[in-house]
Amino acid sequence: MTRPDNDSPRWEESERLAVLRDYGVLDTEREAAFDDLVALAARICEAPIAVVNLIDADRQWFKAETGLGVRETPLATSFCAHALLLEEGMVVADAALDPRFADNPLVTGEPRLRFYAGRLLKTTEGLPLGTLCVLDVRPRPEGLTELQAMALRTLGDQVMSQMELRRALRLREQSEDTARRALEASNYVGAWDWDVAADRVVADERFADLFGVNPVVARNGAPIAAFLPSILEDDLARVQADIETALGGEGEFKSEYRVRNSRGEERWIVARGQVYFDAAGAPTRFPGVVVDLTDRKKTDAALASVATRLSESEAQFRVLADAMPQMVWSTRPDGFHDYYNARWYEFTGVPAGSTDGEGWNDMFHPEDQPRAWARWKRSLETGEPYEIEYRLKHHSGVYRWTLGRAVAVLNDEGEITRWFGTCTDIDELKRLEQGRELISQELSHRIKNIFAVITALIALSARQHPEAKGFSTALRTRIAALARAHEFVRPHTETSKPTVGPTTLHAFLADLFGAYVDGVGASRVEIDGEDAVFDDQAATSVALLFHELATNAAKYGALSNATGRVRLTTRREEDRFILIWTEVDGPPLAGPPEKTGFGSSLALLSVEGQLAGRLTREWRSEGLRVVADLPATALSRRRAAEKAVDGRSS
C-alpha cells in the first residue's frame, strides 16, 4: 500500500476528460465483454464487488460492475479518485484504519467497505480514465496474492483494450459517416469499383440510382453489362469506346453521357475513373465516380440559348445599324457611349472606340459643345428625347451640320435601359436652307422697297398737283399700313423678322398706331383683351380696317383733339373673334356723318367682304364705337384649314 506522492496530477484534467469522452463509453449500455471481465476479476480476487470505474468530472460511472448494484456514485466517496493519482494502482488493506477513507460513509455505513484493490486504466497517451477494482467488506491485511495482483493487472489491460477497440471503431464510424454524408449531401456523386478480371462492378446506392439498378445488386456487385443498358442509346457507343481506350492502356477515364435513372428520368453525368494494371499490363481494377451534371447542363443550356439569342439580335442590330445612312450610336443609361456604327467611324475617321464614354463631345464644334452637353444632360435627367443641330467634325477636317437625335429605351418597369441615337448629315440641307433664307430675305426686302418706291412716287407726283396733297397723303398712309401688315405676316427668317416683337395682332396694331402718342409718348390707342395671330390673307383687311379707323379718328374723332383716347378690345367668343373700337374724350359727335367716305367703304369692304364678318358703327355723342364681329377662323384661314385637315387625318 502506497500513498500518493502529492495531490497534484501529472495531467491536465480537462484534457483527460476530453479523451475520456472521446472513447464514447460513458453512459452506454452494459456490455458482455466488460461484464465478463469484472466477473472474472471478482472470482479471481475472491471479492464480492468488482467494477470498471470511469472517473468523470463530478461522478464515477461504472461501465461494468458486479456486487454493487448501481452504475454511478458521487466522486466524494470514491476510492478510485485517489487511485488515479498513483502510477499503477492502489491497495487499501483496511479502510477503517486508513485516514483517507476512515470517515468515508461507504466505510462507516453500508456497505461497510474495508478492502480496496484497484488497477489504473490508462490510455496509450498515459492518461488515467479510471480503474478496474475489487472491493471487500472485510479487511485483508495480506492484500492480494501475487496471482490475484497479476490477474487484476491483466484484466485491467483487457478492459483498456476493449476501450481502445471501441474508440477506434467510433472514430472510423465518424469518418465514414462524414464521407457518406458528404456524398449524400452532394447528392450528385456515385462511386463504382470494377473488378475487371472477374467482371464484377460494385457500386454505391447513388450510382445504382443513377443507373436505375437495384441498389442491393449494385452493392453485391454485378457484371458491367448490368449497368450499360441504362446509358442512352445515342451515347452508348461513345462511352464503350471511352472505356476501351482506358482499359487499353490509357488508364485515365473520363466520359460525359446521359443515363436513365431509377425514376426513368434522363440525367447527364460525367464519369471519371482510373484503371489499374497488373505487372503484365492487364487491367485489374477500374474504380471511379460519377457526377450528375443535369442541373448544370440545364443552366448551361439556358445560358447558351440566351447568349445565342443575344448575339443574334446584337448581330442583327449591327447589320441594321451599319446599313443605315445615318450615324448610329448607343449609350448606357448613364450616358456612357459604348457603341457607334460603321458610318460614324467612316464620317469622323477616328479610331474605333476612341469616342466611347464622353469622348464624343470633342468631335463637335467647340461653339456647339456646351449646348450639346447641356441638352444631353437634360435628356439623361428627364428621359426626354434628345434633339440638337450641331457641327460634327468630318474626317476631312471641316465641320458639317448634323442633326442629332436620341430616344431612351425603357424596360417593363419604365426604367431607362439604353439610349439609341442617330446623327444625320444635314449640311447640304442647311446650306439650301440658308440659301432659301437669303432669297426670302432678298425678296422681302425688295417687296418692302417697292412699297417705299410707290409711296415716294405718289408723293413726288402729288408735288406737281398741290390740290392732290390730301389724296396722296391718304393713299400713301394706306400703302404704308399695307407694307407694315406685310411685314407681320410674311414668312420670316431670323434677320428679317420684325423688330417690334411677336408677330401677333396686338403687336401689329401697336405698331400701326405708333404715330398716335400723347404729350409724354404714351400711345393714345390702348389695346387689350385676347391676342391672336393673323395670316397674309387677313393682313390687308386688318391693315385697311384699322388704318381707316385711326385716320378717321385723327380727322374727326377722339384722336383729333388733345385729350381723346381710343380703347381697342379684342376677345374670342366661342367661334367668333370680336374687335371693339371705342373712342372717348374726343369732340362730341352729332350723329352719323352725312356722307360715307371712301375710307369707311374700305373698312366695310374689308370686314364684310374679305373677312366674312359684320361691321357695326354707333355714332354716340361721347364717341364712335365700332364692333367688328369676325368668324374666329377669319384671321388665319389657312391655319384653320390646315388644322381641319390634320383633324381629319388623325
Add this chain to the structure above:
Amino acid sequence: MSARILIIEDEALVAMELRFVLEDLGHEVMGVAATAKAARDMAREIDVDLALVDIHLSDGPTGIALGRELGQDMGVTVLFMTANPGMVREGVAGTVGVLSKPTDERAVQSAVDYALKRRQGEAVQYAPPGLQLFG
C-alpha cells in the same frame, strides 16, 4: 433748326422724295449718294450734321459699316432708313437708330428732329414713334 443732311439711298425716287420732304422742313440736303464709296467721299468733302443711311445700297449691304464709320469716325449723326430693320436688330455703334421704310413726312420729321436734338445735347423726353433706337 436747320441742319446739313446727307442722303444715302440707292432708290432714286425714294431719295428724291426724301430730299423734298427734308427741304420742306427747312433742312439743307448736301447730297445724295447711292454707294458707300460715294457717301464716304462726300462726307470727307463737305461738312454734314446728319446722314440718313439706307442699308442696301448699289454696292450691296454696305450701309451698316458706312453708318458706323460716319458716326464713330467722322462725327456725323446717323439715322438708318431701311425696308429691313431686322438687319440692324443688334444696333450699330455710334448711330442713333432706324426708321422702317416706307415712312411718311411726320415720321421723318420727328425722327430727324429727335436726332438733331440729341446731337446738340438737348433733353429729349421720348423717342418719336416709328424710330427704333439703338442702345
